[in-house]
Each structure stands twice: as C-alpha cells, then as structure tokens.
Amino acid sequence: MPQSPNRLAREAVKNNALLWGIGNGLISTALITYLIRDICAGEPDARIQGTIAWIIAAPRIVGLLRILTPRLIERCGSRKTVAIAAYLLSPLVLLAIPLGVPPLIRQVSSGAALGFLVLVWCAYHVIEYFGTTALWSWIGDLTSQRVRGRFLGQREAYMIFGQTLGFLAAGLYSKQAIESLPQGAPKWEAYALPAYCGVFFLLCAAIPLLSAPEMPWKKAAIGTQTRLAELFAPLRSATFLWFVLFGVWVQIAFGLPQTAFTNYRISVLGISLLSSLGLQTLTRIGQFGLGPTAGRWIDRFGYFRVLGGSFAVAACGSLFYFFAEESSWWLIGGAAVVWIFWVGINIGLSALVLNVVPAEQRTSGIALFYSATTLSFALATLGGGYLADGFRDRAFRLPGSHIPWDYAHLSFFGSFVMLLLAIAVLAVALRKMKKV
Numbered sequence: 001m002p003q004s005p006n007r008l009a010r011e012a013v014k015n016n017a018l019l020w021g022i023g024n025g026l027i028s029t030a031l032i033t034y035l036i037r038d039i040c041a042g043e044p045d046a047r048i049q050g051t052i053a054w055i056i057a058a059p060r061i062v063g064l065l066r067i068l069t070p071r072l073i074e075r076c077g078s079r080k081t082v083a084i085a086a087y088l089l090s091p092l093v094l095l096a097i098p099l100g101v102p103p104l105i106r107q108v109s110s111g112a113a114l115g116f117l118v119l120v121w122c123a124y125h126v127i128e129y130f131g132t133t134a135l136w137s138w139i140g141d142l143t144s145q146r147v148r149g150r151f152l153g154q155r156e157a158y159m160i161f162g163q164t165l166g167f168l169a170a171g172l173y174s175k176q177a178i179e180s181l182p183q184g185a186p187k188w189e190a191y192a193l194p195a196y197c198g199v200f201f202l203l204c205a206a207i208p209l210l211s212a213p214e215m216p217w218k219k220a221a222i223g224t225q226t227r228l229a230e231l232f233a234p235l236r237s238a239t240f241l242w243f244v245l246f247g248v249w250v251q252i253a254f255g256l257p258q259t260a261f262t263n264y265r266i267s268v269l270g271i272s273l274l275s276s277l278g279l280q281t282l283t284r285i286g287q288f289g290l291g292p293t294a295g296r297w298i299d300r301f302g303y304f305r306v307l308g309g310s311f312a313v314a315a316c317g318s319l320f321y322f323f324a325e326e327s328s329w330w331l332i333g334g335a336a337v338v339w340i341f342w343v344g345i346n347i348g349l350s351a352l353v354l355n356v357v358p359a360e361q362r363t364s365g366i367a368l369f370y371s372a373t374t375l376s377f378a379l380a381t382l383g384g385g386y387l388a389d390g391f392r393d394r395a396f397r398l399p400g401s402h403i404p405w406d407y408a409h410l411s412f413f414g415s416f417v418m419l420l421l422a423i424a425v426l427a428v429a430l431r432k433m434k435k436v
Helices: 005-026 029-039 048-076 079-094 096-107 110-142 148-178 187-204 224-231 238-255 258-268 273-301 303-314 316-323 326-355 359-390 407-433
Strands: none
Touching (some): 005 110, 005 148, 005 187, 029 110, 029 148, 048 359, 079 187, 096 110, 148 187, 148 273, 238 326, 258 316, 303 326, 316 407, 326 359
16 A cells, blocks of 8 residues: 555655755764864964864854745745755765865865864754754644654654764774874874765755655745744744744853863863763663653653753753762763753754744744754854853853863853753743743
8 A cells, every 4th residue: 555645755754854864873972072183283372172162153143144044945846856956065065175174184274174174064063954844844734733743752762873873983983093193193084985975865864855755835926024924923923933042042051161161071071082982872761662652652641751851950950060070080970971962952943943833934933943953052062152252261160169160161051050940941832832
C-alpha cells in the first residue's frame, strides 16, 4: 500500500536530520574552537575568548536575514526549492575553511586566518538558516498539533544520533592525528580531513528532501509594503510578544557563559577535543533516548510541567562548572548529564512557536521568533567573550571560600540563577498564551 505524501515527507525530514547531524558532528563548533586554540598556539596575547565568542555569535547575528525567508520562498514559489538549495549551497561555502585557512596562515598571518574563518562560518550559517526556516514552515504543514510534539521528538532523536556519530569520529581522529603530534608541530594542518568529511555529509543531507512531496504554497501578488506588514504581523499579538520575551530571556541566560564554558574546558581544566566531544556525545546520547519521550510528555502533560522541569534540571549544569577545578575536572560530566534535559526545552519551544501563531502567519512567526532569540544569544555571547578577555586576570575570594570569583565563575552562577527564573517567565508567557 503506497504511503501518503505527508508520511513520505516526514520520513524525508527525519533522514535529512540524521545526515545533517553527522556532518555537523564532524565539523562542529567544538572542532572550530580547538582549531582556534592551535592557530593561536604560542601567542600569549591572542584574544582567544573574543574570537571564540565571534565564532559562536556572529553566525547568529547575520542569521537575522532569515526574516526574509518568506519573501525568498515567494520568489522561488516553493519551500522545497529553498530548503534544498540552501542545504546544497551552505556546505560548499564551508569548503573555504580547509581550502583557505592554511594558505592565509602561511602567507599572511594567523589574525587574517581567524578573520577569514569567522566570515566563512557566518556565510555558511546564514545560507543554512534560510533553508532551515523554510523547512520548519514545511514541517508545520506536515504535522497536526495533536502529534506535533511526538514527531519533533522523533526528528530530534534522528539528528542527535547523527551528531553522536560525527562527534565520535571527529574525537577519535583528533586523538590519533592531532593530539599525538609533537610539540611545536602545526597542529592546525590536521583539521582539514574532518572538515572535508563534514562537508560531504552536509551535502548528502539534501538528498532525502529531493523525493519529498511539496506542500502547497500560495504565492500572493502583493507589493513590498504589504509583504512587510504581513512579515511583522505576528508582533501585533501580545501573546506572541510574551513568548518572544521568554525566548530572549532563555538565550541571554545561556549565552552569557558560553565563551567561559568553552575556554574553561580548554585552558583551565585542560580537556582534550576527544574528551570534550565525548562529553557532548554523552549529552547527545541521553537526548537521543529522551527526545521522543519528551515529545510525548508535552502532548500528555502540557508545556509547563515538561519545560519547567527541564529548566530546573538543566540550570544545574552551570553549577557543575562553578565547582569544577583542574583536579576535579570530572565534575563537568555532571553538566553533560543534566544538559540532556535541554532536549525537552528545544522540543517544547519548537512546538510552541508552531502553535502560538495562526497558520497563515506561521512562516513569519518562525522567522521573527528565531531572529529575536538568536540575536539575544549572539549579543550575550559576544558580551561574555569580551568581558572574559577584559577581566581574565582579575579575581577575588570571599572570606572562607576557596573558589576564585573571576568572570568565569560569576557567569556560571549568574546563568544558574537566570535559568531558574526562566521558569517564572515561562509561567507568565504560558498564561498569556493560555497554554499549560
């Protein structure tokens, strides 16, 4: 018996997530941050944390262009076309990293290579954001609200499984081919192979979407002024604005310590890339197992119980970093465990953004919500990175405490408090949305 078009499309979306996850795991943000470390090796004055902050934040800033996705879809006449084109083009842009960074280091300077790295990373992400926004709009039409949480949980599990495979491959490669290199060797040269493999799988991620049936998209012959009015129409809803406020709060709470998390693992605790990716793999495996269950919990118990509980557990990750020291580096394994519950937050927010706006405003609502939350995360990360570099030599101790209250520890504790307060903000937002 032939499968329905919607079922075929849903299977294609899940397979797309699996292949994209493998590619993303091979050429991940973690790999790029260790590449930055090795490019800057022997340069004590290098602003490593500031550069890492740009790697994390800059793609999200330029990602604001995703707000133009509805207009791009109208130009192309198909969300399928936009999604496939973006998933094919973005990895090709990413090829510039293994092809362009080495000659810049050899012939110009490490600073020029870092700047080029940030620019390519931005271009790759902004193109991919167009495809992802089109894909999420497509998903909204593929699933009914009754089973949406369950389907998103399944898709999340596919993506996490793929990322786990990519992380393991990149981590084992780094142990054998990068960390084993002798002292003083240009380790940055060895990052090319996982980058090429990552690009390959990211390109493959577009293949499943080729056979997926397109859902109807009505192209309206309207002017630019009318289109802009429709684009920002969701902002006229107080309910939607409260939801955006909640998303912004969460992103600021988790964005401020991002650079500190990364640098603390690398420079203070001395964690290798293999160990760092191993911890992320632990989180991904847990999320792989919990993802479908979290989706079912949302459908059964409602948003507040699942999201509120997830925030309460995930917030404790910052405390594990707060108490970890070089001799007790293993404490951050606790953070890897409690961050498993971010999968409940991710699925809950994805389901809410699809439910909170009317179907005719869904694409605009998705673009606006993720633009606002992405920008807030990016600015918080940049601010955290520059504060970390500016205050890296300053610290004080409270009477009777052995913990140095430097910027890193202050950001860890502040993030913990803000994420707990997010539960209260969530309660207000859900009340406004009449969702429980």
